[in-house]
Amino acid sequence: MDYKSGQVEAEWKKNWQENAIYQVSHQSDKPKYYVLDMFPYPSGAGLHVGHPLGYIASDIYSRHKRMTGYNVLHPMGWDAFGLPAEEYAKQIGMHPSESSTMNLGRYKEQMTNLGLSFDWSREIATCDKSYYKWTQWIFTELFNHYYDLTEDKAIPITDLVARFETEGNQVVNAFHAAKAVFTADEWKNFSAKQKQEMLADYRLAYRKVGFVNWCEELGTVLANDQVKDGLSERGGHPVVQKAMTQWYLRITAYAERLLDDLHTIEWSDSLKAIQRNWIGRSEGASVVFPVDGSDHTIEVFTTRPDTIFGATYMVLAPEHDFVAELTTPEEKESVETYISYVKSKSEVERMADKEVTGAFIGAYAINPFTNTKIPIWIGEYVLKDYGTGAIMAVPSDDDRDNAFATKFGLDIIDVVDKTNYPGASLSDKLGIIINSDFINGLEVPAAITKMCEVIEERGLGKASINYKLRDANFSRQRYWGEPFPVQYDADGIVTALTLDELPLELPHSDDLSPGKAGESPLARLTDWVNVDGKTRETDVMPAVAGSSWYFLRFMDPNNDTEFASQEAVRYWQDVDLYVGGAEHAVAHLMYARFWHKFLFDKGLVPTNEPFKRLVNQGMIQGGIEYLGMLREKVDGVSRFLCAGLIEKKGLTDFVKIPVKIEFVKDYGSDGSYFTQNGLQQFIEWRPEYKNAIFECANGVYQNGVYTPHQEGGPDTHLITFSEVGKMSKSKFNVINPDDVIDRYGADCFRMYEMFLGPIQQSKPWDTQGIDGVYKFLNKYWGLVTDNPLTDENPTKDELKVLHTAIKKVNEDIQSLSFNTAVSTFMICVNELRKLKSKNKQVIEELTQLLAPFAPFMSEECWKLMGHTESIHLSDYPQHNEEYLVEDTIEYPICINGKKRGLASFASAATPADIEAEVKSMEFVQKWLEGKEIRKFIVVPNRMVNIVI
């Protein structure tokens, strides 16, 4: 009996949906388990074969957990707001709300075709107002809180106001950006506007002027990860820095916790390293340098307070607040010239150009330890946003300072003697301090500690910690996102909407082009913007807003009075296993952790971290095929050449034109090529080349006619250029899983993707291997259907084969080693076929074992074996050690560590028995050649080694 995948799959998809077998409730006595995939942004292209890799893995894991007694939450939803969705909608001339709905429908269908066991009753989309109501609510909560460093958590801003009224802002230990210090009386005398501005320096969501990545062509501000090499990731347009008032989230308040808590979660080392790197914690001291002849002091951050005696000049960022004021009239011109030079440089140039540049501003600071006057410079190597935007320069122990001092002829004083550390580089924290008064003779680490103490004693500064992490820009001048739930009054004072005013719906607009000067498209809707003498914010939130808490919404997706009921949240707790791409390593995961911690501070979630265990699946890449076209035309006609010919002739003046991979023969192999038929398809697809010349080693093809070089010579064989890269519409190499499923069935597709290799590893899609999995499934199907199954007791051999597989598959699922689980199934079926097994009990258990991997075929077999309830609700097989016990064990006999023979021993044999027997063996005697045995090693159940 043949297996008809299309028919079987259609039947069970319907059945599972009708019986809602994957639906779960938090009202359950079973232990919970939460398996989550990073929800996708539903693009217009649909899923390609790369997307399902993670979904299949998490699905197998979910199904396994479900069959081993857990109440498994396994939901799916749509990250539907954001720039790509908006751009796509514009492109196809639809409103993003329509195109999103259309796309997610397609995604859902494809996912269902894959047999993924999502509880679709929990489907959510970030662009639904019932969802973003709560995104907006969390934002208002952030707005209404500050971070208290004594409590080490977020506290309502109303508490802070109460404290300001009684004690000003000096006592409260809050994370803030406030520069001014005020008393309770001063606070009370502030105007509403002043109070507002003061509080903005404390709120976890606040507005400030910032430099942002501005893209003129897209008319919007871009996130750092949307900018690549100074160009927008989408479209490749230039990006410049522009000052704008924006909403920010004070994620920096959580820097320490975001860093520390990485220890508590099961993420890959590389991912943790990326997050650690992003947070960028460094320990050191902040030190205040007085400015000669001025009231100003310049604060610097340094990780090397021990080298302060070698600080011979200072450098400020060109954008530093003091530059204009401190510059002397004599230097004004050169400083202005320098600043305009810095501004003129694009991001790309800045990164490419490592030239040392700077300008002296004419002013001097006093080194508080040497009491000498040191010149103040500005230089672009000092960044405005890191530390205090100013440094003390120690040219003897910092490469950049050294290069700067050398170029501009500034003093260099050696303060660290590195003669005891010959391999150490300039900036290594190694050596003995010299020329530094009271710390002379100390090793560097001790000197750092000592200096921190002295700096604090003398009131010159304090030991401090600095982070690279910056507050998150949360404004986008776009349409397709959550409107900010705030209002401005006539004075510009911001108030957040209250819960009963939410959601603030995104108004409909058909004109999505940016407003003037980069305003959001919403700015055009004056009726919406102006309400009761107040105005609304016209910027919208970034895509990361909706994805920062969606995992919580899945716990209770239809709740209209809370983001999720406390009952549901207490039950589901957190995500046990989170599977997704590494491209979200920074932005999404960082913000999600931040929001989760904020909600934890408020007592609204029971855990400190949202994702206990996280796995980054690799990317499945696609082969890209190109035709080589010479730049030079022949009589106005394009000329294409076989890749082999181009290489042979060493031609360089050609371009690679990506072509649809289905035109190419032997796609995916090294020698992929075009036949006449393929060329015909190419010309139909690209009519501009209909008269083009196609030359290969055997002959020339043009205008539908092939002329071989020799009469009756071989047919067209135009070799293409092949590369491996991302599957993408623009490279015409997207492989649609639906096509693969049509041909091989969903189970085969699932198992093949798993069989490709470890889940974390990237690999190119290669259709050649899929036949092996297809054959396996047919063999398994044959095992079930070819002969009637018998009810006899299984033989010892059958049980051993089965239970070996049960043990291995259970272990492999635990460790997400699905590739080896698949090969275990292959081995098991091969062995059972060798044993000519038709035992019902054995094959039933094998079927259950296979169910998470091949949900359709196993379900069908289960039914054929007479079951009426779904196999996916049955109990997963567990192995019995009894059946795995071996009577005899085969030992490799090694001599000096090299295998020279094999011998079987009863599993009960003692090492002494074995030693005696081995010594008497003929082949052993031969190898000994009368030499003495120096050592005899028996590793029980493993091997024997004789040392001579």
Added chain:
RNA sequence: GCGGGUAUGAUGGAAUUGGUAGACAUGCUAGACUUAGGAUCUAGUGCUUAACGGCGUGGGGGUUCGACUCCCUCUACCCGCACCA
């Protein structure tokens, strides 16, 4: 430059705590059955040697009775960050 990772047959990849390197699959070779086959089945397949044997997990060194596995060192590639004071 800093941080993380990877390196095993023709190919994808296997290998508890160090214990038979190359499981499973693809490809290839030969054969069987076929009008035919992207069907099915059988056997073989790391390199080398006539053979005994020798060599073999990116290179070099070390620890060990024994190293893909542990240590040192070098190289190549991939990913992230990048003038981070």
